[in-house]
Amino acid sequence: MSKMLRKGLALAALGLALIGGQAMAASEADEPRAPSGGWNFDGPFGKFDMAQLQRGYKVYREVCSACHAMDLMYFRNLGQKGGPFYDPKYPNPNDNPYVKSLAKDIQVKDIDNDTGDPVQRPATPADKFPAPFPNEPAARASNGGALPPDLSVISKAREGGPSYIYSLVGLGFNAPVPAGLTVPAGKYFNPYFVGDVSSAWHGKGPAPKGGFISMPPPLAPGKVTFDDKTPSTVQQQAKDVAAFLAWAAEPKQEERKAFGLGAMIYLFLLTVIVYFSYRRIWRNVSH
Amino acid sequence: MSGHSTYEPKTGFERWLDTRLPIIRFMNDTALDFPTPKNLNYWWTFGGILALMLGIQIVTGIVLAMHYVPHVDYAFNSVERIRRDVNYGWLIQFMHANGASMFFLAVYVHIFRNLYYGSYKAPREVLWILGCVIYLLMIITAFMGYVLPWGQMSFHGAVVITNLIGALPVVGKSITTWLWGGFAVDDPTLNRFFSLHYLMPFVIAGVVILHIWALHVPGNNNPKGVDVKSKADTVPFHPYYTVKDGFAICVFLLMYATFVFYMPDVLGDAINYVKANPLVTPQHIVPEWYLLPFYAILRAVPNKLMGVILMFAAIAVLFILPWLDTSKVRSMRYRPTARLYLGIFFLACLVLGFCGANPPDQPILGHEPSGFMLLDADINSIVWLSRIGALYYFAYFLLVMPILGLTETPLPVPEGISEPVLSHPAAAPTGAAAAPEKRG
Numbered sequence: 001m002s003k004m005l006r007k008g009l010a011l012a013a014l015g016l017a018l019i020g021g022q023a024m025a026a027s028e029a030d031e032p033r034a035p036s037g038g039w040n041f042d043g044p045f046g047k048f049d050m051a052q053l054q055r056g057y058k059v060y061r062e063v064c065s066a067c068h069a070m071d072l073m074y075f076r077n078l079g080q081k082g083g084p085f086y087d088p089k090y091p092n093p094n095d096n097p098y099v100k101s102l103a104k105d106i107q108v109k110d111i112d113n114d115t116g117d118p119v120q121r122p123a124t125p126a127d128k129f130p131a132p133f134p135n136e137p138a139a140r141a142s143n144g145g146a147l148p149p150d151l152s153v154i155s156k157a158r159e160g161g162p163s164y165i166y167s168l169v170g171l172g173f174n175a176p177v178p179a180g181l182t183v184p185a186g187k188y189f190n191p192y193f194v195g196d197v198s199s200a201w202h203g204k205g206p207a208p209k210g211g212f213i214s215m216p217p218p219l220a221p222g223k224v225t226f227d228d229k230t231p232s233t234v235q236q237q238a239k240d241v242a243a244f245l246a247w248a249a250e251p252k253q254e255e256r257k258a259f260g261l262g263a264m265i266y267l268f269l270l271t272v273i274v275y276f277s278y279r280r281i282w283r284n285v286s287h
Numbered sequence: 288m289s290g291h292s293t294y295e296p297k298t299g300f301e302r303w304l305d306t307r308l309p310i311i312r313f314m315n316d317t318a319l320d321f322p323t324p325k326n327l328n329y330w331w332t333f334g335g336i337l338a339l340m341l342g343i344q345i346v347t348g349i350v351l352a353m354h355y356v357p358h359v360d361y362a363f364n365s366v367e368r369i370r371r372d373v374n375y376g377w378l379i380q381f382m383h384a385n386g387a388s389m390f391f392l393a394v395y396v397h398i399f400r401n402l403y404y405g406s407y408k409a410p411r412e413v414l415w416i417l418g419c420v421i422y423l424l425m426i427i428t429a430f431m432g433y434v435l436p437w438g439q440m441s442f443h444g445a446v447v448i449t450n451l452i453g454a455l456p457v458v459g460k461s462i463t464t465w466l467w468g469g470f471a472v473d474d475p476t477l478n479r480f481f482s483l484h485y486l487m488p489f490v491i492a493g494v495v496i497l498h499i500w501a502l503h504v505p506g507n508n509n510p511k512g513v514d515v516k517s518k519a520d521t522v523p524f525h526p527y528y529t530v531k532d533g534f535a536i537c538v539f540l541l542m543y544a545t546f547v548f549y550m551p552d553v554l555g556d557a558i559n560y561v562k563a564n565p566l567v568t569p570q571h572i573v574p575e576w577y578l579l580p581f582y583a584i585l586r587a588v589p590n591k592l593m594g595v596i597l598m599f600a601a602i603a604v605l606f607i608l609p610w611l612d613t614s615k616v617r618s619m620r621y622r623p624t625a626r627l628y629l630g631i632f633f634l635a636c637l638v639l640g641f642c643g644a645n646p647p648d649q650p651i652l653g654h655e656p657s658g659f660m661l662l663d664a665d666i667n668s669i670v671w672l673s674r675i676g677a678l679y680y681f682a683y684f685l686l687v688m689p690i691l692g693l694t695e696t697p698l699p700v701p702e703g704i705s706e707p708v709l710s711h712p713a714a715a716p717t718g719a720a721a722a723p724e725k726r727g
């Protein structure tokens with residue numbers, strides 16, 4: 001390997017680091033923060049905490065689902081391997097009684113087979129999570145003109161992922177609004193929401209980072225009662241719902257990491273074996 | 288294909304087949320016994336890596352196409368369905384998406400290897416040009432593939448790039464409409480991009496066959512850049528290079544797997560997880576990392592048409608490279624000055640990539656513009672950095688390469704692959720470079 005090319009590689013790494021650093025500096029909001037202790041599903045060996053996913057689902061169901069759809073989610077997903085209510089006794093999640101009972105509490109739209117009339121019926125595990133609004137104009141009309149985005153893959157659709165969601169709903173609304181900032185009617189200041197508040201800024205110094213969001217603060221202490229008696233603080237609710245959304249964005253990510261471990265070990269052993277074959281085959285060639 | 292065949296049919300059937308379709312002879316001579324310089328280093332393993340990546344993209348792509356729905360209303364969700372509900376769909380989808388990046392990573396190493404060792408020079412010009420064709424086809428394929436998941440960046444990227452053609456005088460508008468299949472990027476556009484994205488890799492595979500054919504006529508170049516003189520300079524491709532390439536492939540796969548299994552989204556853009564919405568334009572529209580330098584060249588020019596021309600010229604100039612380089616010495620091991628300029632060229636490509644990733648008016652040093660306008664833009668801005676980068680990009684090919692070859696004094700070049708001594712033909716005692724057969 002020539003020195004030149006080795007230097008080139010080092011420079012390439014540096015260049016990539018530079019691009020990454022710059023891209024972050026360009027955003028106009030506070031850097032999202034992970035909860036203290038981080039996320040236990042981070043890293044190559046990270047796994048979801050089932051209890052946390054269950055609490056997170058409850059927060060979504062009782063709070064967020066009033067405004068946000070999750071179009072890619074089916075009730076059966078809750079009982080699949082790696083899901084919040086997975087039970088090894090029921091490898092087919094459609095049979096999982098707990099998932100069935102969760103679904104049954106929710107009404108979904110259907111057509112009456114005899115009359116053709118639209119009806120409501122209790123959901124089954126095979127049903128999608130129903131959307132809170134029949135269409136986009138209806139969603140906007142109920143939210144001061146803003147559209148609550150679908151939350152199915154929101155954790156992948158925002159820089160910072162779960163930490164962003166946690167910061168947005170768990171920390172951002174608690175911060176006092178800086179004196180000198182005029183918050184428009186129907187909007188809320190949130191330092192983690194990317195925006196530009198300079199036109200509403202009359203205070204000293206540069207305008208604060210953050211933006212005006214049309215989502216009213218969704219969480220409040222005690223708003224959700226957790227079945228496992230976890231104290232229901234705003235930050236706890238935010239942490240749990242962010243974990244649930246991180247899972248929902250890629251329900252098979254635990255499978256991905258587990259499969260990856262096997263694949264890496266296999267490839268590593270193969271690499272070693274091929275390397276020694278290489279050394280053996282080339283032993284008599286001077287080059 | 289070059290040299291005489293070493294194949295001897297052993298069984299009756301082989302002899303029978305050999306006089307009718309000598310396919311086993313062909314395979315033997317091209318893939319097993321092909322005489323290959325014995326001094327190839329690891330930079331020569333990337334051709335094999337590229338062939339593997341092309342295979343992986345085709346296989347995973349065919350499976351994805353079984354489940355993908357090319358319709359503006361369903362495309363986004365169908366990709367998610369593949370990840371969520373298809374058995375091992377997540378694996379196939381992440382392999383394909385990250386595979387594209389790995390493919391480009393490998394092709395850039397492959398191209399820079401050729402620049403460094405002068406592999407594009409006679410008698411390998413056609414080989415090089417076929418490589419350039421492959422690279423161009425790869426760019427087109429990757430661009431269309433990126434549109435298919437129909438996320439925000441897919442859609443708006445497609446709008447920006449197809450609109451470039453509209454900059455052509457007179458015919459631009461009609462061509463764009465024809466390309467779109469309508470008056471905007473919409474369902475017909477998505478459908479034809481899917482159709483062509485499926486087709487292109489097979490076209491690439493065809494050109495790869497020509498590429499390897501063109502390789503096997505002159506044979507491989509090598510790190511010393513000198514011609515093979517005798518059999519002592521070579522080893523048969525199998526097992527020597529199958530095992531060496533195999534080892535490099537394994538290492539490459541380990542890196543690829545790290546992306547697929549542990550950071551499948553880092554090379555992508557978060558905004559592409561938002562379904563395409565023609566009414567909401569993302570703040571920064573950027574292509575995937577491997578196209579950023581060209582995007583920077585495009586935006587460096589205030590005039591749209593000139594920008595488009597320059598962007599295409601950046602690729603076109605590669606095609607005439609063999610005739611721009613006037614140096615007779617192939618390998619830059621013996622061209623220290625050329626090495627320096629190539630290093631700067633590599634840096635310029637990184638700088639251009641950096642510029643392509645950031646908004647044109649963004650300051651480079653500090654957070655404030657300098658306040659000093661040069662022509663149309665602040666001098667402390669991405670625009671001016673892109674212009675410097677683009678200027679060097681073209682100057683390297685159009686000025687440095689032709690002039691340097693005529694003016695530089697290269698180091699002494701060994702006479703053959705097996706000669707260890709770097710001797711000035713004039714200064715060395717006669718016969719010093721003789722008897723290469725004694726080694727190897």
Ligand code: HEM
Binds near residue numbers: 335397407422495498
């Ligand atoms: C699908 C993409 C490609 C595949 C599968 C491929 C495959 C190969 C293979 C197997 C070799 C011989 C092994 C080696 O030297 O690494 C080779 C050599 C070469 N390739 Fe490519 N290649 C591809 C793209 C390109 C591109 C984009 C270029 C240039 C623009 C290029 C230029 C060359 C040249 C000049 C050589 C001869 C190098 C030498 O023997 O020193 N190739 N290619």
